Every structure is written in structure tokens, then in C-alpha cells.
Amino acid sequence: MKRLLPNLLRLAALLVLIAFLVQPALFEPLLKPLVQANAPAVYNQGSLLSLTLSHLATVFAATLAATIVAVGLAILVTRPIGAEFLPLSRSLVNIGQTFPPVAVLALAVPAVGFGEKPTLIALFLYGLLPIFENAMTGLSTLPPAITEAARGTGMTAWQRLTRVELPLALPVILAGIRLSVVISLATATIGSTVAAKTLGEVIIAGLQSNNLAFVLQGGLVVAVLAVLIYDTFSALERVLSRRAGRI
Numbered sequence: 001m002k003r004l005l006p007n008l009l010r011l012a013a014l015l016v017l018i019a020f021l022v023q024p025a026l027f028e029p030l031l032k033p034l035v036q037a038n039a040p041a042v043y044n045q046g047s048l049l050s051l052t053l054s055h056l057a058t059v060f061a062a063t064l065a066a067t068i069v070a071v072g073l074a075i076l077v078t079r080p081i082g083a084e085f086l087p088l089s090r091s092l093v094n095i096g097q098t099f100p101p102v103a104v105l106a107l108a109v110p111a112v113g114f115g116e117k118p119t120l121i122a123l124f125l126y127g128l129l130p131i132f133e134n135a136m137t138g139l140s141t142l143p144p145a146i147t148e149a150a151r152g153t154g155m156t157a158w159q160r161l162t163r164v165e166l167p168l169a170l171p172v173i174l175a176g177i178r179l180s181v182v183i184s185l186a187t188a189t190i191g192s193t194v195a196a197k198t199l200g201e202v203i204i205a206g207l208q209s210n211n212l213a214f215v216l217q218g219g220l221v222v223a224v225l226a227v228l229i230y231d232t233f234s235a236l237e238r239v240l241s242r243r244a245g246r247i
Helices: 004-022 024-034 048-077 080-093 101-112 116-140 144-152 157-194 200-209 212-244
Strands: none
Touching: 004 024, 004 048, 004 212, 024 212, 048 080, 048 116, 048 157, 048 200, 048 212, 080 116, 101 116, 101 157, 116 157, 144 157, 157 200, 157 212, 200 212
């Protein structure tokens, strides 16, 4: 019963979000008090659904690339042969946190032009650190008895990694991916300043026209997506943690 109400609220939020993206005009009466006379209450300079899908595609493409690189680095530095590269790896993944995304965009635009590419670069760099740190923690804190048992059965190093270490570390790795995705969802809005198709377009249009309804629409869609994705990853982590015996 304790979990039923939160689940119902999440389902309701998802259904309302889908209804708003598919038929935003239905919500116009709610948004009308937020705008000046004769100003549009619902974003009318493009499709909210299309912008949302493009926003999500950009975030997940950047997160996928960051996951591949960060987990690969974590695997390398947790092997005896790659332990000496830990300081260098940490320096590399910290680049995204050292430079603000806006600065990365400014540096990337002259190199790759306007559009999705500079946004992908910024989100990729920004998402490396949490995934790398969690992957390294997950792989380096495995129970020694389990890894020794796997070695004792005659498994090769590759078999131990793919069949034992990664499956056991997966819940911790997913926690880093979850954090990276949620951060990127919010950060991706600034991609619209360099002509990327994200929900930042709605917010920027609202700021330029002093239309609070536009700003609210863009912000709420991003916020609801972040909460739903966060909860989905959290539920998946709990399931995998129980299977791995971590909880």
C-alpha cells in the first residue's frame, strides 16, 4: 500500500505529460492566466512532442557515449595492468566538471558548427565523472570471496569480468548513469542557444517574449521527465541489487 500511491502518482504524471505533449491545446485554459492579453498560452513555434523526443535523443546519445568511455576507463584502472592510469583517467573525466557546459559549447561551436554536435560534446564531457566514479567503485568493492571463487573455477579474466564482476557492479554503475542522465536532461536545455533542437527553445522563447507560460511549459516538461527517469532507474537498481545480493 505504501508503494501503491507513489506508483499511481508517477503513472498519473506520465499520462498528463503524454496528454500535454500530444494535445497541448487542452491545457490552454490553465495556462491562459499566466500570459498577457492576446499572447499565446501554449507554445506555438514548433511541436512540443518533437522537441521533447529530440531532447531525449540528445541526452541518451550523449549518455550512451559517456557510459561506454567511462565504464571502459573504470575497467582499465581496476585491472593490475591499468592501475597506474588512474590519475590520468580521473583528470580526463573531470574535464567536463572543470569547464561549465556553456564554456564547452562556446569552444565546440567553432570546431563543429552549430546544432546538435556541440551539445552532444558538452553533455558527453559533463556525464563522464559520475559514471566513471560509480563504475570504479562498483568494480573495486566486490567481495573478494566471489572473485576468488570465480578464479578458482578456471574462468579467464574476460569471463570473470563479463560473467561476475560487471553483473555484480551493475546496480552501482546504473546509479552513476541515473545521475548523469538527470543532470544532462537539465543541461541539454542550453543547447538551444547553439541551435540544437531541445526543450530549451520553449524556455528561450518565453524569456524573449516575456511569456511565463512558455517558460513554465519547458521547465515542467524537463522536470517531470527527470523525475520519471530517475524513478525508473532507481527501481531498476533495486531489482538488480536484490539479484546481486547487495540489498
